[in-house]
Amino acid sequence: MTSLDLIPLADADAIRHLDRLTCERQHISSLQLMERAASRCTAHLLAHYPDNRYWTIVAGAGNNGGDGLAIARQLHLRGHYITAYHPQHCPTSPDHAANAARLARLIPTYDLAAYTPPTRGIQIDSLYGVGLNRPLAAADAGLIRAMNRAAVPTIAIDLPSGLRADSSSPEPIIRAVRTLCLGCPKAALLWQENEEYVGTLELVPIDLDRNALADTPVAARWLTPAWLRDQYRPRRRFAHKGDAGRLLIVAASRGMTGAAIMAAQAALRGGCGLLTAHLPATCCSAYHAAVPESMTDADAHPDHNTRLERDIPADAVLIGCGLGTHSDTAGFIADLSTRYHDHAILWDADALNLIARDSVLQQHLPPRSILTPHPGEFARLYGKALAHDCERIPAAQTLAARLNAVIILKGKYSIISAPDGTTVINPTGNAGMAKGGSGDVLAGLTAALLAQGYAPFPAACLGTYLHGLAADLALETSAINSLTASDIIAAIPAAWRSIAVASA
Numbered sequence: 001m002t003s004l005d006l007i008p009l010a011d012a013d014a015i016r017h018l019d020r021l022t023c024e025r026q027h028i029s030s031l032q033l034m035e036r037a038a039s040r041c042t043a044h045l046l047a048h049y050p051d052n053r054y055w056t057i058v059a060g061a062g063n064n065g066g067d068g069l070a071i072a073r074q075l076h077l078r079g080h081y082i083t084a085y086h087p088q089h090c091p092t093s094p095d096h097a098a099n100a101a102r103l104a105r106l107i108p109t110y111d112l113a114a115y116t117p118p119t120r121g122i123q124i125d126s127l128y129g130v131g132l133n134r135p136l137a138a139a140d141a142g143l144i145r146a147m148n149r150a151a152v153p154t155i156a157i158d159l160p161s162g163l164r165a166d167s168s169s170p171e172p173i174i175r176a177v178r179t180l181c182l183g184c185p186k187a188a189l190l191w192q193e194n195e196e197y198v199g200t201l202e203l204v205p206i207d208l209d210r211n212a213l214a215d216t217p218v219a220a221r222w223l224t225p226a227w228l229r230d231q232y233r234p235r236r237r238f239a240h241k242g243d244a245g246r247l248l249i250v251a252a253s254r255g256m257t258g259a260a261i262m263a264a265q266a267a268l269r270g271g272c273g274l275l276t277a278h279l280p281a282t283c284c285s286a287y288h289a290a291v292p293e294s295m296t297d298a299d300a301h302p303d304h305n306t307r308l309e310r311d312i313p314a315d316a317v318l319i320g321c322g323l324g325t326h327s328d329t330a331g332f333i334a335d336l337s338t339r340y341h342d343h344a345i346l347w348d349a350d351a352l353n354l355i356a357r358d359s360v361l362q363q364h365l366p367p368r369s370i371l372t373p374h375p376g377e378f379a380r381l382y383g384k385a386l387a388h389d390c391e392r393i394p395a396a397q398t399l400a401a402r403l404n405a406v407i408i409l410k411g412k413y414s415i416i417s418a419p420d421g422t423t424v425i426n427p428t429g430n431a432g433m434a435k436g437g438s439g440d441v442l443a444g445l446t447a448a449l450l451a452q453g454y455a456p457f458p459a460a461c462l463g464t465y466l467h468g469l470a471a472d473l474a475l476e477t478s479a480i481n482s483l484t485a486s487d488i489i490a491a492i493p494a495a496w497r498s499i500a501v502a503s504a
Contacts, residue, residue, distance in 0.1 A: 004214045005230065006221035006424060007203075009393075010184035011166045012130040014216050018183065021212035031095050034063065037206045038070030041157060041180050044204060045071070045122075046078070048178075053079075054121025058112070058147060059086040059096070060128050060140075060161070066096035067157050067182070068126025073103045083118065084109045115143060117150035125154050125174045127161035130186060135170070136162060144172040153177040160197040163188055168388070173197045180204045184213075185222050190413045190425065191389035203427070220393050220415070220423040223465055225499065231458040232499050235271070244273025245451030248314035249321070249444070250336060253329075254303040256322030257283040259349070261290045262437045262485050263321040263444035268293055269492035270448030270463070276312050280304050305329050314340070316450035320348030320372075321440045330354045334361050344368040344450035344459075348443035349377075356380035362403060369405035370456050372443055378409055397421050406456040408446075410439065414464050418457045426461075428468025430480065437485025442467045445492065462499075470495040 008014060023030055045055075057072040059065035065086055072084045086092075086100055088111040103109055125147065127140065136144070144162050147154060155178045159165060162173035165186040177199040181189060183206045189198050203222070235244065247267055251260035260277055264287070267275055275294040279287055282302045288294070297312060299305045306328040317340050319333055333354055337345070345366050347355060352373050355361055362381075371381070379385040382399050386392060392409060396417040400407040409415040412431075417423040446463030454462065470491040471483065478487050 004210065005224050005227040007184055007224060008213060008216045008218040009187055009220045009222060009425060010218060014218055015130050015184065018208050018212050018216060022209040025209045031098055034066050034095050035070055037182050038067055038074055040204045040206055041071050042074040044180055044202065049122060052122050054081045055124060056118040056121060057082065057084045057124040057126065058115060059126045061087045061090060061092040061096060062129065062131055063093050063095055064126045064129030064158055066093060066099045068124055069099040069103050071124060073106060076106055082107055085112050085115050087112055112143060115146060117146055118152050121152055123147065123150050123152050123154040124157065125161050125176060126157040129158045130165040132164055141172050144174055148175050155180065158182045159186060163194060163197055178202060182206055183208050193389060220425055223424050223426050223461055228462055228465055228499055231462055241273035244271060245453065246274040246313055246315045247272040247318065247447055247451040248312050249277040249318045250305060251277065251321035251323055252279045252283045253322055253324030254280065254282055257286045259322030259440045261287055262440040262489065263318060264291045264294050265489050266441040266444030266492065267448040269489055270445040272448035272451045278305065278308060305332055307332055314343060316344040316447055318346045318443055318447035320351035321443055323350040325350050325353055334358065337361060337364065337366060341366045344456060346370045346372065346443055346447040346450060348372045348439065352377040353380060365403055365405055367404060368456050370408065370446060370460050371405050372408045372410065372439065374410045374439065393423060397423055406460045408460050408464055416460045416464060422457065424461055426464045426468055428465050429471050430475065432475065432480040432483030433471045435484060438488060441485050441488050466492065466495045469498060
């Protein structure tokens with residue numbers, strides 16, 4: 001997989017490397033790159049806070065502080081009222097010093113020791129960026145506490161000050177309502193424990209060198225629409241339903257027909273041409289009424305799945321989605337793994353719990369498998385619960401290698417890891433998806449991509465991205481608390497258009 005157009009999840013060393021290569025290859029100075037970053041941040045601030053005219057900028061001694069001072073100057077030149085604090089009696093980085101001198105020619109600035117919490121407008125935090133790797137000095141810790149007492153919202157530039165880019169951080173840490181992350185995401189911004197500090201995360205592109213982004217070795221990368229458009233496979237004008245892929249869904253148990261219905265509806269929206277669902281006999285009538293486009297194959301048992309009476313033609317198989325964990329079903333999925341060993345198979349929900357109990361099946365999963373665990377299912381497969389979000393990426397990579405399968409570790413920022421260690425993070429989706437049925441939609445949508453011939457890793461990436469994007473688009477007519485799995489399914493066509501139209 002080429003990493004062109006995938007953005008690295010960068011630490012301090014990677015950021016310095018990317019900045020240096022960008023300056024060399026674009027023939028610009030580091031000060032010019034800083035000005036570009038400040039311009040992008042300023043544009044974002046003006047777009048999101050058009051009614052605000054008062055800004056308090058608190059800048060540190062390094063380049064993050066230089067970013068803040070450049071933002072202060074650009075806002076001043078647009079007629080805004082600026083109060084700027086920065087170190088005036090200690091060494092600073094050269095680019096900080098240059099921007100401090102530029103700003104001082106326009107307005108008075110103040111030493112950090114003179115900081116007073118603002119009572120109006122918006123506060124900009126640019127004390128520390130990715131370079132923080134030590135405990136805060138007492139004066140800086142006191143300043144952050146004072147900034148957190150301000151009666152105005154705070155916006156952090158790159159990282160909330162006090163937060164380390166890729167490790168746990170002791171308080172105090174700036175509590176921002178929004179973080180403008182420059183160029184590349186940083187791992188700590190994606191951890192649940194830091195939600196109260198990061199606020200809304202916005203990735204601000206600063207046009208880092210494209211080849212440098214691709215070549216920088218990192219543990220994981222950020223999914224982008226540009227990369228996904230390269231993976232997209234347009235449907236031929238003369239395609240027929242067989243060309244669009246045949247999907248077999250093995251799902252449901254008594255009381256869980258809805259999971260199969262949502263997976264099937266998502267699969268059809270995902271583009272599969274022919275869909276067959278194998279279900280317990282008592283589930284078939286309700287399923288067929290809800291999904292008339294699908295064929296059904298009734299299990300001999302009324303309440304749970306036990307066996308296939310015939311080979312059902314399929315290009316891919318989805319197993320899970322309300323399946324249940326009956327002992328008969330456990331034996332059945334082992335049989336399916338053998339029967340469809342040469343097919344792409346997506347394992348979801350109870351299928352994952354059954355795999356976790358079967359060490360033999362774990363060692364013999366079909367080579368084109370995708371597993372879609374939520375954190376609880378992941379813990380059962382992995383062998384232990386994860387103590388901290390910083391473990392999610394290496395744990396997903398370990399499990400993918402162990403099972404020789406693509407892993408989608410679901411969450412706010414779902415992690416998709418291939419057996420060779422290639423790992424990406426999905427940026428789409430919202431808290432409205434924290435509702436029953438959302439995982440069934442992801443399973444059906446991604447399985448449909450497998451049926452259409454996508455390889456497991458691109459299918460997992462595209463399915464996860466489209467799933468989250470559909471949920472984001474659904475909020476245009478719904479709300480976080482009201483969003484349902486059916487709303488996500490209804491928005492899948494709009495999500496597809498965002499990929500397909502741009503690829504035309």
